[in-house]
Amino acid sequence: MEALLNEWLWQEESWLPPGISWQDIEMKEDEGRFPLPRDLIYTFPLAFTFIALRYVFERLIAVPFSKHLGVKDRIRIRAASVPKLETFYKQKSRQPSQIEVVSLGKQCGISQRNIQTWFRHRRNQDRPSNSRKFCEASWRFAFYIASFTAGLGSLINTPWFWDHRECWRGYPKQPVAEAHYWYYILEMGFYLSLLLCVSVDVKRKDFKEQVIHHIATIFLIGFSYCANYVRVGTLVMLVHDSSDFFLESAKMFHYAGWTRTCDSLFVIFSLVFLVTRLVVFPGRVVHTTLVVSLEFFQPFFGYYFFNALLLVLQALHIFWAYLILRMLYKFVFLGKVERDERSDEESEVDDEEPEEDGDECSWEQRKGTINSKLASLANNCVLNNLTNQRNINSRLPKAR
Structure with missing residues (x-):
């Protein structure tokens, strides 16, 4: 198996520039750590550790904090237990056609x-609560702000943080600092945990884009580590972490009903996102991998593959920038951020479907409210008629 891997997977032409062999980049212990593919094995148990840590974090920290901020969950009516409808809902469709509704009505003896x-209540029943969405956002916020702070602290004094040509000087024989090693391992473990949880997390309109983003990020981190693109890889991760915690904090305050704080954080996030993802990332990071790197070595398979992954990320940045600009347009011209363009609702249905029976009151209570409003309206009409008649009578003597 090792010989097969060495022959097919670890070919020097795929991972190293022309004219360089694996022997040329071997390092002694006193020269520092050289990134090896086997180091990434630790990211798999680390991903499950993140999932367990998230479970504890949400129960012990996020839930009490959500109550402290005043996060309220909408009360929804639970659908009645109808086995045939439940089977159809889970196995066939959540939104039956008119023909299917007629057929189900005949089978169950229920009106159309x-x-x-029933299907409306059942769909609303599966919608994530504000508390659940708050917990998810708070977990990501905690990781992103910790990751950005640690990453910035480990890179601020490095030469390639200020001069991007230093990313390639001496490549590929570049030692990796211990801090950057753990930066890589933790980031890849976290994105693996997100990919494992993507099926149970809140689904949004950009669900497919999120899956593509996670997969591209994992491949990007893994390949850049194996090919020793660690210096430029740390810059890529830092750029991405710089705006994500603003978005997650804005979501947290949105679920808590703090509209002004949410709007302010969203504007800050939008500015940081647009600058870092549409200016810094393509203008500095992608430019140094596409153009500047060619000053130090000739292109090879790893060069093309790494840049292809970066361009996939850039395409996703443009897609999300379009959604953000739409939200900014609404904020400027409508005065508020009405809703997340990515949608915190499930991707199948855009808006919360109205509960026909109401959230906190029954139909009888609603009917009583309507009757009282109608009675009030009728009284107002009678009072207006009497007032008009009185005014007419008061003017009659003068007219005579």
């Missing part, structure tokens, strides 16, 4: 209107 109401 009640069938449609």
Whole structure:
């Protein structure tokens, strides 16, 4: 197996510039750590550790904090237990067609209107609560702000942070500092945990883009580590972490109902995102990998593959920038951020479907409210008529 891997997977032409062999980049213990593919094995148990840590974090920190901020969950009516409808809902469709509604009504002996109401209640029942979305956002916020702070602290004094040509000087024989090694391992472990949890997390409109982003990020981190693109890879991770914690904090305050704080954080996030993802990332990071790197070595497979992954990320940046600009347009011209363009609702249905029976009151209570409003309206009409009649009578003597 080792011989097969060495022959096919670890070919020098794929991982190293022309004219350089694996023997040329071997390092002694006193020269520092050289990145090896086997180091990435630790990211798999680390991903499960992140999942367990997230579970503890949400129960012990996020849930009490959400209550402290005043996060309230909408009360939803639970759909009645109808086995045939439940089977159809889980196995076939959550939104049956009119023909299917008629067929289900005949099978269950229920009217079509009640069938449609049952499916509406059942869909709303599966929608994530504000508390759940708050916990998810707070977990990501905690990691992103910790990762950005640690990453900035480890890179601020490095020469390649200020001069991007230093990313390639001496490549590929470049030792990796212990801090940058752990920066890589923790980032890859975290994104692996996100990919493992993507099926149970809150689904959004950009669900497919999120999956592509996680996969591209994992491949980017793993390949850049194996090919010793660690210097430029740390810059890529730092650029991405710089705006993410602003977005997650804005979501947290949105779920808590702190509208002004949410709007302010969203504006800050938008500015940071647009600058870092549409200016800094393509103008500095992608430019140094596409153009500056050619001053130090000839292109090879790793060069093309690494840059292809960066361009995939840049395409996703443009997609999300479009959504953010739409939200900024609404904020400027409508005066507030009405909703997340990515949608915290599930991707199948955009808006919260109205509960026909109400959230906190029954139909009888709602009917009583309507009757009282109608009675009030009728009284107002009678009072207006009496007032008009009185005014007419008061003017009659003068007219005579």
